Amino acid sequence: MRIKKSSFIWLLLVFLEVSPVLRAQTDSTPSREYAIKAAFLYNLTKFVDWPDNKVADSNDSLVIGIIGKDSFGSAFEPIQDKRVKNKKLLIKRFERLSQLRSHNEPDQNKLRQSVETWQRCHLLFVCASEKNEFTDILKSVAGHGVLTVGEIENFVDGGGIINFIPNKEKAVFEANLIAVKEARLRISSEVLRLAKRVIKEEPVDSNNK
Amino acid sequence: MLLSDANLRSKPFLGVTSMPLSKKPLLFPLVLRGIMVLAICSKLFASQPTTGNDYLFEMSLEQLIELPYDVSTASKYQQEISDAPASVTVITADEIRKYGYHTLPDILNSVPGFYINYDRNYHYLGIRGFRRPGDYNTRVLVLIDGHRTNENVGDASYIGTQFPVDVDLIDRVEIIRGPGFSLYGNNALLAVVNVITKGANKLQGLELSGQLASFNSRRGRATYGKVFGEDAQLLVSATGYESEGQQLYFKEFDSPSTFNGLVKNDGDKFGNFFAKASVGNFILTAAHTAENKGIPTAPWDSVFADSRTQTSDDTTLIGLTYNRNLSDWASVKARAVYGSYDYQGTWPTNNAPPGEDPDIVLAQDSWSGRWCDTELQLFAQPLENHKLVCGLESRYNIRQNQQSWDEMEVYLDDHRSSQSWGLYLQDEFAVSDKLTFVAGIRHDRYDTFGGTTNSRLAAIYHPMNNTTLKLLYGEAFRAPSAYELYYNDGDYTQKASLNLRPETIKNYEIILERELNKKMRATVSGFHYIMHDLIDQYIDPADGLLVFKNLNEVKATGIETGLEGMWGSGLKTRVSYSYVEAEDDATGQQLVNSPNHLAKLNLTTPILEDRLFAGLGLLYSSKARTLSGNYTDNFTIVNLVLTYENVIKGLEISAGLYNLFDTKYGFPGAGEHVQDIIYQDGRTLMIKFIYRFK
DSSP: OOOOHHHHHHHHHHHHHTOOOOOOOOSOOOOHHHHHHHHHHHHHHTTEEOOHHHHHHTTTEEEEEEESSOOOTTTTGGGTTOEETTEEEEEEEEOOHHHHHHSOOTTOHHHHHHHHHHHHOSEEEEOGGGTTTHHHHHHHHTTSOOEEEEOSTTTTTTTOSEEEOOOSSSOOEEEEHHHHHHTTOEEOHHHHTTOSEEEOSOOSOOTTO | OOOOTTSOOOSOTTOOOOOOOOOOOOHHHHHHHHHHHHHHHHHHHOOSOOOTTGGGGGSOHHHHTTOOSOOOTTTSSOOOGGGSSSEEEEEEHHHHHHTTOOSHHHHHTTSTTEEEEEOSSOEEEEETTBOOTTOOSTTEEEEETTEEOOOTTTOOOOOSTTOSSOGGGEEEEEEEESOOTTSSOTTTTSEEEEEEEOOGGGSOEEEEEEEEETTTEEEEEEEEEEEETTTEEEEEEEEEEEEOOOOEEOGGGOSGGGGGGEEOOOOEEEEEEEEEEEETTEEEEEEEEEEEEEOOSOOTTBOTTOTTOEEEEEEEEEEEEEEEEEETTEEEEEEEEEEEEEEEEEEEEEOSOTTSOOOEEEEEEEEEEEEEEEEEEEEEEEETTEEEEEEEEEEEEEEEEEEEEOSSOEEEEEOOOEEEEEEEEEEEEEOSSSEEEEEEEEEEEETTTEEEEEEEEEEEEOSSTTEEEEEEEEEEEEOOOHHHHHOOSSSSSBOOOTTOOOEEEEEEEEEEEEEETTTEEEEEEEEEEEEEEEEEEEEOTTTOOEEEEEEEEEEEEEEEEEEEEEOGGGOEEEEEEEEEEEEETTTOOBOTTOOSEEEEEEEEEEEETTTEEEEEEEEEEOOOBOTTSOBOOOEEEEEEEEEEOOSSTTEEEEEEEESTTOOOOEEEOOTTOSOSEEEOOOSEEEEEEEEEEO
C-alpha cells in the first residue's frame, strides 16, 4: 500500500493538532471509584437539611471536609465553584488524625484548630486511612450538625451517618438514622431507600457515645 | 467434523476461485481524514478544558450507585475505558434486559464490527471482516469471570445454547476488539470476550423466570442468592430449555426422494446449572451445561431428514479466583480452573453406491477434553507513574481425545495430553498527566510446537481531558489445536499434520474517543491487521491425502465509528457503523463471508413513568460472498422489545418481536453444507416473565 504525499500532510497535521503541551502536574487524575464517590457526595448535599444555627453560621459556603489520606485527587475540580442550596461549595482537606496528634506541641494547637474546623464543616468525609481513629473523629464533631460520611467498615455502627461499604465493584452505602437525629440533620427518604443497610433502632451495645 | 470415507472434502476452504483482482481503494487516507475532521470539530466545539468525569456530576444518586468501578479485562486490572489500551465495549445487565438480548450471540451482535452467523448447529462470531465458513470461534477468546472457555480439542468457543451461563446471570460483558495484546495467550487473535457473572449481592432471594417463544420454545430458570454478612455470599441457579423447532425447507434437497426439501429436525434443548460463591478473598464460579440439537441441514453427506442427525455438547467449568491487596501499591491474583468438554455427533450416512438400495450406517464422532489452568498475577505500582503487571499461566491438558466410528469400524481413536505455559509482563508508564505508554510482552511454550513471543505497544494521549487518542500495536497467536494436529482417518483420506506452527496476527490501530457534552461518547477508529500462517486443509499432491498446513495470509483494513449517549428523559442510544476490507493476501481476493458494511442501532427509552421501557435494535449488513462465488443479500433486521417492570411488586414482564419485518436473510454455508446459503428465521415472538420473591 503506497502512502501518498497528501496522506503524509494529513498525518503531520494530525500530529501537530494533538502535539503534547506538557502542563504542570496538579492533582492526579482520580480513579473511577473516587470520581463516583465525589459525584455522590455532591449529589447527597442536595438531599440534606442542616440545622438552622449551622446554616446561619456558615457565611455563604457549604464546606466539605476530607480527613486522611485522600484519593480524590482532582475529582472535585468540575464542581469547585458550584452552588448547592444557594451556598458556594468549598472543599477543605485535613491531614490524618494520627499525623495531627504526632505534632509535638504542648497545647496541641494544630489539633485543636483542625477539630474546630471539622465542627464547622457541613459534610465531613473520613477516608479509609482513619480506620483506627474514626471513633475519635466522630466524637469530636458530635452535636455540631456535621454530616459524617466514611469508607470504613463499622463506620455507621460507630456513630457515623453514612458509609461507603468497602467494595471493589461499586458505591454501596449504609446509613445510621439514629446518628442523623443526633446531628439534628434531615436526610430525604429518597437517599435512604438506596442504602443497602439502615440502622434504625438503638444498637444493643451503647458504648459508642 | 466427520470425514465420511465415501467422499473427499473437495471444496477449498477460502473459496478462492479464479475471479480477477479487485480494485482496492486506499483506506488509510480516508481514516486519517476522518480523524482529522473529528479532531478539528472537537477543537471548534471545545469550551474550557473539562474533566472526563464531568458527566458523573449530572447523574442521580440512583445512577451513581449502579456504576461499576472497573473495566477490568483490557489490562487485567481496574481501569477507565478511556485509559484502557484497546477498543473496549462494555454491555451491562441493564442494557441486556432493556434491549431484549436473550442469548450471548444477541449481545455480541450489537458490538461494532462483530457479526453473528448461525448454521442451525452452532453460532459463530465474525470479527472485523473475518469469519471463514468452517471456523469454530477459535480466533476469539471467550472467558467467564476471567477463566478460559475455549475447549481443548478444537480450541473452539461455543456461544449459543451451549454456553454455560444463562443470560440473566450476566452482570456485564467486556469486549476487547483486536488482539488480546499479549496478556491472554492462545486464541486471543481477533477479540477477547469476558462474560462477568452476577454474584448474590445482585440477585438476593429467590427469583423465578419463565419464557415462551415461537416454535414451541420454553425456558425456565430458578435462581437463589444469599448474602452472609459482609464476607460471604452464594448464588445458585438452574435453567432448562426446550424448543421443538420449526419445519424448514431446503431447496437443495427439493426432490421427491428427499421429502421435497422439507425437514423438521431443528429441536434444541439444554439443562444448565450455575453457582457462584465468594468467601473473603475467594470467588468460586461453577457452571455446567448439557445441550443437544437436532441438525436439519444434513451436513457431512448425512442422510437428509433423518431425525437421528444431532450433536450434543456438554461443558463444565469450575474456577477459583483469589484476590488480595499486598499493600497500598501491590496486589496479587491467583486462579485455578478445571474445565471439561464432551461433544458427540451422529450422522446417518448412506454407504451404498448410487443407484442401489440404501445402506444406512450411523456414523458418529466425538471429542472429549479435560483441562486444568492455573495463573498467578502480580500487580504493582512501585513508582507513582509505573503500573506493572506480570504473570505466569499454565495449562495442563489432561485429556484431548478424538474419535470417529460407525457400527462397522472405528476410524479414529486418538488420545492425547499436553502442556503449555505462558509468562507475561506489562508496564504502563504515565509520562505525564496526559500521556501514557504501555509496553507488554508475553512468551508461551507449548510441548506441541515450541515457543512464541508476542508483544504490545500503546500510546494513550489526552490532548484535552475529554478526548483520548490511542495508538496501538499488538501481536497475538493461536496454537494449532489437537484436532488440527492429530485428526486422521488412518491415512485413508486424511493424515495427521504434525508440523504445524501457530497462527499469528499483527494489528495496528488508531482510536480517537471524545466525550461530547458530558453524556455522550463518540469513537472513531481505524485498524489494519495481518494474519500469518492460517491453518487450513489442503490436499497434499504427494499422496492425495488431506492435511492441515500453515497456508494462508489474510490482511484487512477498516474503520469503526460509534456514538453512545444518554439523552434527557432516560433515552439511551448506541449507534455504530463499520467498514472493512478483508482479503486473502496471496490472491488479493476478498474473503468469503466478509460483509463490507455493518451498521447497528440500539436504543432504549422509558415510555410509562419509570416502569415501561421500549428497546429497539436495528442491524444492517451488506452482502457477503459464499463459497461458490454467489452473494447473500444485504439485509436489515429490526427487533422491538417492551419491558414492564413491577407489574405487581416483584414481577417483570417483557415481550419481544424479533426480525419485526420478517426479512429473509441468510449466511454462507461451510464446506460440510450442501446449502450455499443457510437462511435464518423470519419474525419470531418471545414473552418472558421474571418474579422476585423478597
